[in-house]
Amino acid sequence: MKKLMTGNEAIARGAFEAGVHFASAYPGTPSTEILENVAQYKEIVAEWAPNEKVALEAVIGASIAGGRSLAAMKHVGVNVAADPLFTFSYTGVNGGSVLISADEPGMYSSQNEQDNRNYAKAAKIPMLEPSNSQEAKDMLVDAFDLSETYDSVVMVRMTTRVCHSKSLVELGERHAVEPRPYEPDLAKYVSVPANGRQRRHAVEARMNRLKDYTETSKWNHVVDNGAKIGVIASGMSYEFAWEALGETVDYLKLGFTNPLPKQMIADFCDNHDTVYVIEENDPYIEEFAMTLGKRVIGSELFPYTGEMTPDVIKRCVLGHETEGVDIHPELLVNRPPTFCSGCPHRGFFYELGKKRKKIIVAGDIGCYSLAVGEPYRMMEWLICMGAAYSTAHGAQRIIDMKDDDNRRLVAVMGDSTFFHTGINSLLNTIYNGGNTINIILDNRITGMTGQQDNPGSGFKLQEDDAAIGDIEAICRALGVNHVRSIDPNNLKLVKETINWALDLDETSVIITNWPCVLKKKFKEEDYAAYQDMWKTKDAVLEDKCTGCKACLRSGCPSLVFDPDKKKVRIDPNTCVGCDVCLQICPYDAIVKEETA
Amino acid sequence: MNQSIKLVGVGGQGTILAAKLISTALIQAGYDVKMSEIHGMSQRGGSVSSEIRYGDKVYSPVIEKGHADVIVAFEQMEAARYIDYLKPDGTLLLNDHKINSMLTLSGKQPYPQGIIETLSQQVKTVVLKGTKLAEQLGNAKAMNVIMVGALAQVMGLTDLDFAAAIRENVKPKYVDLNLKAFDIGLQHSLHS
Numbered sequence: 001m002k003k004l005m006t007g008n009e010a011i012a013r014g015a016f017e018a019g020v021h022f023a024s025a026y027p028g029t030p031s032t033e034i035l036e037n038v039a040q041y042k043e044i045v046a047e048w049a050p051n052e053k054v055a056l057e058a059v060i061g062a063s064i065a066g067g068r069s070l071a072a073m074k075h076v077g078v079n080v081a082a083d084p085l086f087t088f089s090y091t092g093v094n095g096g097s098v099l100i101s102a103d104e105p106g107m108y109s110s111q112n113e114q115d116n117r118n119y120a121k122a123a124k125i126p127m128l129e130p131s132n133s134q135e136a137k138d139m140l141v142d143a144f145d146l147s148e149t150y151d152s153v154v155m156v157r158m159t160t161r162v163c164h165s166k167s168l169v170e171l172g173e174r175h176a177v178e179p180r181p182y183e184p185d186l187a188k189y190v191s192v193p194a195n196g197r198q199r200r201h202a203v204e205a206r207m208n209r210l211k212d213y214t215e216t217s218k219w220n221h222v223v224d225n226g227a228k229i230g231v232i233a234s235g236m237s238y239e240f241a242w243e244a245l246g247e248t249v250d251y252l253k254l255g256f257t258n259p260l261p262k263q264m265i266a267d268f269c270d271n272h273d274t275v276y277v278i279e280e281n282d283p284y285i286e287e288f289a290m291t292l293g294k295r296v297i298g299s300e301l302f303p304y305t306g307e308m309t310p311d312v313i314k315r316c317v318l319g320h321e322t323e324g325v326d327i328h329p330e331l332l333v334n335r336p337p338t339f340c341s342g343c344p345h346r347g348f349f350y351e352l353g354k355k356r357k358k359i360i361v362a363g364d365i366g367c368y369s370l371a372v373g374e375p376y377r378m379m380e381w382l383i384c385m386g387a388a389y390s391t392a393h394g395a396q397r398i399i400d401m402k403d404d405d406n407r408r409l410v411a412v413m414g415d416s417t418f419f420h421t422g423i424n425s426l427l428n429t430i431y432n433g434g435n436t437i438n439i440i441l442d443n444r445i446t447g448m449t450g451q452q453d454n455p456g457s458g459f460k461l462q463e464d465d466a467a468i469g470d471i472e473a474i475c476r477a478l479g480v481n482h483v484r485s486i487d488p489n490n491l492k493l494v495k496e497t498i499n500w501a502l503d504l505d506e507t508s509v510i511i512t513n514w515p516c517v518l519k520k521k522f523k524e525e526d527y528a529a530y531q532d533m534w535k536t537k538d539a540v541l542e543d544k545c546t547g548c549k550a551c552l553r554s555g556c557p558s559l560v561f562d563p564d565k566k567k568v569r570i571d572p573n574t575c576v577g578c579d580v581c582l583q584i585c586p587y588d589a590i591v592k593e594e595t596a
Numbered sequence: 597m598n599q600s601i602k603l604v605g606v607g608g609q610g611t612i613l614a615a616k617l618i619s620t621a622l623i624q625a626g627y628d629v630k631m632s633e634i635h636g637m638s639q640r641g642g643s644v645s646s647e648i649r650y651g652d653k654v655y656s657p658v659i660e661k662g663h664a665d666v667i668v669a670f671e672q673m674e675a676a677r678y679i680d681y682l683k684p685d686g687t688l689l690l691n692d693h694k695i696n697s698m699l700t701l702s703g704k705q706p707y708p709q710g711i712i713e714t715l716s717q718q719v720k721t722v723v724l725k726g727t728k729l730a731e732q733l734g735n736a737k738a739m740n741v742i743m744v745g746a747l748a749q750v751m752g753l754t755d756l757d758f759a760a761a762i763r764e765n766v767k768p769k770y771v772d773l774n775l776k777a778f779d780i781g782l783q784h785s786l787h788s
């Protein structure tokens with residue numbers, strides 16, 4: 001049976017067919033749907049981990065104990081998981097183990113464009129690069145066999161287009177395997193230096209054996225169209241190249257890309273007058289070809305950033321510019337991303353905005369990153385997950401050295417980010433006696449990546465109830481004496497609490513606790529805690545509205561300004577009745593709908 | 597020859613289901629099909645697009661600028677935003693409907709006027725009051741399937757089994773509604 005599947009769905013199907021026992025991940029675009037789909041197969045235990053390092057470590061444990069195991073993460077997640085990865089390379093596996101890295105050429109939803117093929121090379125582990133969904137599934141199944149044959153974790157490197165585009169997949173059966181027996185093997189798994197030195201040789205021997213394998217791997221092959229020009233490509237670039245150049249060139253399609261096939265590449269170069277290497281992000285294949293003394297055309301011709309879509313290839317190789325229909329810019333207004341109606345981040349940033357002269361806001365990654373935009377402009381840097389508190393602490397140290405600057409650092413991060421790596425950052429501040437103001441925007445969910453559960457949401461990936469991590473208790477346990485939890489939709493309380501923190505000269509924590517409007521699953525205790533949750537909408541009393549636009553500073557998409565009447569109206573289809581605008585209005589023109 | 601369809605709209609308008617119906621019907625008819633979407637942040641109200649390519653053998657899932665045979669726009673401003681993806685001799689199938697952006701809501705910028713007039717001078721344009729027709733049918737959300745019906749007409753895909761695709765992809769209680777919506781799209785695109 002053939003089914004149209006995204007690359008991520010195909011990976012999940014591959015995990016099912018390969019008889020995977022255990023899978024763990026932390027969400028991140030474009031990888032998130034892999035675990036969401038794996039979780040649909042009840043034969044596999046699938047879990048969200050608090051971060052990528054923990055996910056990979058759980059997978060390593062599962063492998064040592066004999067299970068087939070899978071970790072999935074976005075490219076920057078591999079940075080977080082790099083420490084266990086590099087040693088997992090040395091220990092090797094018991095049950096087969098695969099790490100999926102989902103890279104983002106073009107940076108559609110990421111802070112950078114790093115090429116994780118470099119990780120496979122640096123960690124000395126085999127790597128596969130699928131070009132479409134069928135290959136994603138088939139390669140995943142094969143990856144587990146390779147992992148067990150060559151005693152190594154295998155990296156499967158995908159990119160946004162491979163993850164998210166759909167193509168047809170021929171489904172197979174599940175090849176159910178029992179977990180392998182576990183026998184202690186201290187020399188293999190206890191990575192003390194004496195063992196590490198021995199394992200270093202095992203790694204070298206493995207990569208040497210793989211140098212033979214890669215020359216004959218079914219994933220590396222030549223497509224002979226009888227042309228004098230050759231193209232070497234891997235991943236989605238291969239599909240893009242076919243689309244752009246068709247049968248006018250020969251192809252060396254590379255699917256197994258660490259180690260690269262030396263002889264195959266050398267022969268292909270020798271057999272063609274001109275050879276292009278078409279790849280996204282870094283010149284990974286190109287530089288290898290050059291070490292073989294071969295002349296190939298790659299980074300000198302193609303852009304160093306973005307996707308190698310067919311139009312890019314046609315422009316670079318053939319000099320073709322596509323003729324399109326002209327855009328009329330005057331017919332367009334942007335649709336900038338904004339906090340949803342009823343987003344609990346809104347009230348907090350509205351009040352924080354009033355302090356902008358006294359503070360510097362250190363940011364982090366999540367929906368609350370949108371506070372960098374209009375109308376809030378409340379974030380001055382953003383580095384990586386968990387960095388808000390630690391960067392704020394360092395910055396405060398320097399600001400405090402300056403006689404003419406007495407601004408305070410306010411660091412903001414979400415609940416999922418707090419559990420990810422924020423706890424360590426906060427520990428640093430409290431341990432070193434810092435005096436920053438640390439905010440946890442606790443909307444009870446991992447919002448930005450599409451409402452995944454996390455250790456504070458009350459639920460697990462495979463649906464059963466979960467323990468709820470008590471953020472306030474965690475902060476106190478770290479040693480923070482000044483912790484307050486507040487409802488961010490109560491503006492007066494938000495204001496008082498920000499003032500309270502500004503008056504302190506010690507580490508403080510404010511937890512704004514209210515669920516994301518898109519959160520779907522609640523427990524009984526949640527209903528009790530958030531009693532008036534979005535029961536009645538808000539409405540404008542037209543005769544009282546003066547058109548002063550004060551409410552629009554909340555940035556709520558449910559507020560509609562009518563330029564003819566010079567009055568604001570609330571869209572009843574989208575308003576959820578969070579009351580933030582109602583509290584802002586200086587003329588009491590906004591009321592609960594039932595009283596309107 | 598491969599064909600390329602780009603569906604554009606605003607988050608929540610149902611472009612994804614529409615793309616699913618079209619691709620299901622195409623696969624059933626034996627075509628090779630690829631689709632592409634960029635999933636970004638989950639918040640609502642942003643500009644969204646889905647791409648479908650089909651034929652005997654499809655390589656790229658992505659439609660390049662100037663390469664779409666048809667653009668199905670669920671919203672006026674989105675049609676103007678993506679019109680450069682259309683082939684100069686392609687067809688724009690447009691739902692005559694406006695959705696404000698944050699910037700037009702807050703009165704910072706007006707919603708642009710004259711979109712349909714300008715676009716229909718540039719390219720072959722079929723305009724449908726899809727949202728109105730769906731409201732008359734009793735459910736504004738069915739606009740997406742009305743547009744699928746219109747697309748089937750415009751692309752000459754009326755032989756495909758869209759009814760089966762609808763049955764396969766929508767909840768049983770919405771099947772009848774969507775079958776009707778599809779027929780409305782088929783009929784109305786003839787008269788516009």
Ligand SMILES: Cc1ncc(C[n+]2csc(CCOP(=O)(O)OP(=O)(O)O)c2C)c(N)n1
Binds near residue numbers: 413
């Ligand atoms: C290392 C790393 N992993 C994953 C991501 C993807 N990512 C961006 S924001 C985010 C979650 C944010 O959730 P939370 O902190 O709860 O804030 P919310 O979006 O709910 O406001 C994730 C997983 C990333 N950018 N970096």
